Amino acid sequence: MQVRLLYVSRAVGPQTTTVTGSILETARQHNQSNGITGVLCQGQGLFLQVLEGERSPVNRLYARILADPRHQDVELLHFEEISQRRFGNWSMAHVDLSSTDPMIQLQHPEFDPYSATGALMLAQLDDLLASGQPIRTPLA
Numbered sequence: 001m002q003v004r005l006l007y008v009s010r011a012v013g014p015q016t017t018t019v020t021g022s023i024l025e026t027a028r029q030h031n032q033s034n035g036i037t038g039v040l041c042q043g044q045g046l047f048l049q050v051l052e053g054e055r056s057p058v059n060r061l062y063a064r065i066l067a068d069p070r071h072q073d074v075e076l077l078h079f080e081e082i083s084q085r086r087f088g089n090w091s092m093a094h095v096d097l098s099s100t101d102p103m104i105q106l107q108h109p110e111f112d113p114y115s116a117t118g119a120l121m122l123a124q125l126d127d128l129l130a131s132g133q134p135i136r137t138p139l140a
């Protein structure tokens with residue numbers, strides 16, 4: 001049985017390329033060997049991540065991620081059983097939310113993961129990956 005999980009969190013400390021690079025490297029290695037796919041959005045002090053895969057590995061990974069000191073305020077936005085993956089092409093895709101592209105801001109002025117429904121966030125992520133462009137979060 002496959003599931004999809006979506007959460008948001010706040011970074012502890014600056015989101016440098018070294019921190020992100022190290023998370024992504026671990027993620028890509030571990031996820032590939034555990035059949036997990038998804039997307040990690042990062043920037044503006046936030047992480048927004050989708051994990052997809054068999055229920056047990058996804059739960060085990062989420063428990064590890066919850067305990068990771070590199071972020072806090074981890075909030076579960078969405079959890080569902082799925083028959084098909086949406087992000088099956090990536091062991092962990094990466095979207096940079098810190099882009100300052102004004103077009104993206106205009107397209108997604110309402111982007112605010114802590115207030116939005118999980119369904120809306122997933123729709124915006126679909127949109128993002130389809131357009132191949134990053135979106136910007138409101139400044140804290």
Ligand SMILES: Cc1cc2nc3c(=O)[nH]c(=O)nc-3n(C[C@H](O)[C@H](O)[C@H](O)COP(=O)(O)O)c2cc1C
Nearest residue numbers: 023026027030031047049061064065068070071092
């Ligand atoms: C925002 C964020 C996203 C992460 N995503 C993943 C991931 O998709 N896969 C993964 O294996 N580790 C991910 N990690 C790292 C895990 O929290 C953990 O450090 C890693 O799995 C190694 O765990 P271990 O030290 O218990 O072996 C993420 C960490 C953070 C802060």
